[in-house]
Amino acid sequence: MRKHTTILVSAVLVPAAAVAAACSSSPSGGGEGRTPPQATPPASSVPSGTDSDAPGGMPRTVTDNLNVPWAVAFLPGGDGLVTERSTARLLRVTPAGRKTTVGTVRGVDAQGEGGLLGVAVSPTYDTDHFVYLYYTAASDNRVVRATYDGRLGNLEPIVTGIPKGSIHNGGRLAFGPDKMLYITTGETGDGAKAQDKNSLAGKILRVTPGGEPAPGNPFGNRVWSYGHRNVQGIAWDSARRMYATEFGQNRIDEINLIRKGQNYGWPVVEGVGRRPGFTDPLVTWPTDQASPSGLAYADGSLWVGALRGERLWQVPLHDGKAERPLARFQGRIGRLRAVVRAPDGSLWITTSNKDGRGTPRPGDDRILDLPLP
Numbered sequence: 001m002r003k004h005t006t007i008l009v010s011a012v013l014v015p016a017a018a019v020a021a022a023c024s025s026s027p028s029g030g031g032e033g034r035t036p037p038q039a040t041p042p043a044s045s046v047p048s049g050t051d052s053d054a055p056g057g058m059p060r061t062v063t064d065n066l067n068v069p070w071a072v073a074f075l076p077g078g079d080g081l082v083t084e085r086s087t088a089r090l091l092r093v094t095p096a097g098r099k100t101t102v103g104t105v106r107g108v109d110a111q112g113e114g115g116l117l118g119v120a121v122s123p124t125y126d127t128d129h130f131v132y133l134y135y136t137a138a139s140d141n142r143v144v145r146a147t148y149d150g151r152l153g154n155l156e157p158i159v160t161g162i163p164k165g166s167i168h169n170g171g172r173l174a175f176g177p178d179k180m181l182y183i184t185t186g187e188t189g190d191g192a193k194a195q196d197k198n199s200l201a202g203k204i205l206r207v208t209p210g211g212e213p214a215p216g217n218p219f220g221n222r223v224w225s226y227g228h229r230n231v232q233g234i235a236w237d238s239a240r241r242m243y244a245t246e247f248g249q250n251r252i253d254e255i256n257l258i259r260k261g262q263n264y265g266w267p268v269v270e271g272v273g274r275r276p277g278f279t280d281p282l283v284t285w286p287t288d289q290a291s292p293s294g295l296a297y298a299d300g301s302l303w304v305g306a307l308r309g310e311r312l313w314q315v316p317l318h319d320g321k322a323e324r325p326l327a328r329f330q331g332r333i334g335r336l337r338a339v340v341r342a343p344d345g346s347l348w349i350t351t352s353n354k355d356g357r358g359t360p361r362p363g364d365d366r367i368l369d370l371p372l373p
Helices: none
Strands: 049-051 060-063 069-074 080-084 089-093 099-104 116-121 130-136 141-147 156-162 173-175 181-184 204-207 223-225 231-236 242-246 252-258 283-286 292-298 301-306 311-318 326-328 336-341 347-351 367-370
Touching (some): 069 336, 080 116, 089 116, 130 173, 181 231, 231 301, 242 292, 292 347, 301 347, 311 336
Parallel strands (some): 049 326, 116 173, 231 292, 292 336
Antiparallel strands (some): 060 367, 069 080, 080 089, 116 130, 130 141, 141 156, 173 181, 204 223, 231 242, 242 252, 252 283, 301 336, 311 326, 336 347
16 A cells, blocks of 8 residues: 655544544534543654735635625535525625525435535536535435426435434535536544445545446445544645545644545544554644644645634645645634635635634624635
8 A cells, every 4th residue: 555654734643443432413513522632652742834815915805794604605607605504595696796596405404513514516518507506415425416497396316315313414416627527524523433344434535426336436335535533624736636634533634635446444543543554644733732623735736624623724745745834814814614716717615603612703704705815
């Protein structure tokens, strides 16, 4: 199995084997409710940098007064489709800040960490007009698609039966460079599901635009990688390498370099385990510095929205290896959920201060626009 160097930020701990336990039963994931870790000397550490502003300065507010915006995906013209987790509304937001409600998705169960979560736009939208949504229903998590051309069409389920829970429902959607749809799922607090390659929980799934197992998948089903606790963000760099953010339990949050068929360890390993058969993370943080959610690649770096950490992490990359992470806007914006590269090269970032775990500020929740040089 290919090895790679792991960046450990600040006082990162090397954990013992973990046994699956839910981090919290309170709403809207993000790492609170975890018990304090026992201090263990780190094998190695790299100090993080802290800058109050990113290179492009403080972000501007695109629009405000939203209710837990969870995901953003862009239409070809530059407008963003935005999901609200708890209201089940799908919004259309222009770069100038005009927002309209496209529709409210029926049958969404927004209890706990469930609700209307991911959204993706077809890479062939100009011809098929498909948009994709991930949401928690009465009995499962599911992915549906619908046509959208100013009006949202009927929802067609394409992946159903993803286990649901009061916590760890995953929910991120994104089309990869191969034009296949990638779906992140959580293990719903039951760690054994993450190691079961026949379960859709605790996985990154890869499917065709119609929801079938994609050609070339490693196990002949929808599973692309496994051993995940709760993947919250995925992105690809310019060399088509795939990365994912993942909530830890008590000790360590992660960025993983995702490769076909590999096992990322949960619940046997949390963080760096150096154990045969498991792939160690690329970057780790103590849980109070991160609870990493949305993930984007832009300007040679990964950009990570931190919920509990209340900052935007910039992780410079060099040939797939992580350099020293930099903390941006620490404590100045609040909890950050989605991070998406906009068509103009800037980043759209959503706050999550009204999710039951933050302190709402005037105008929350907001979509912010961060220009990059």
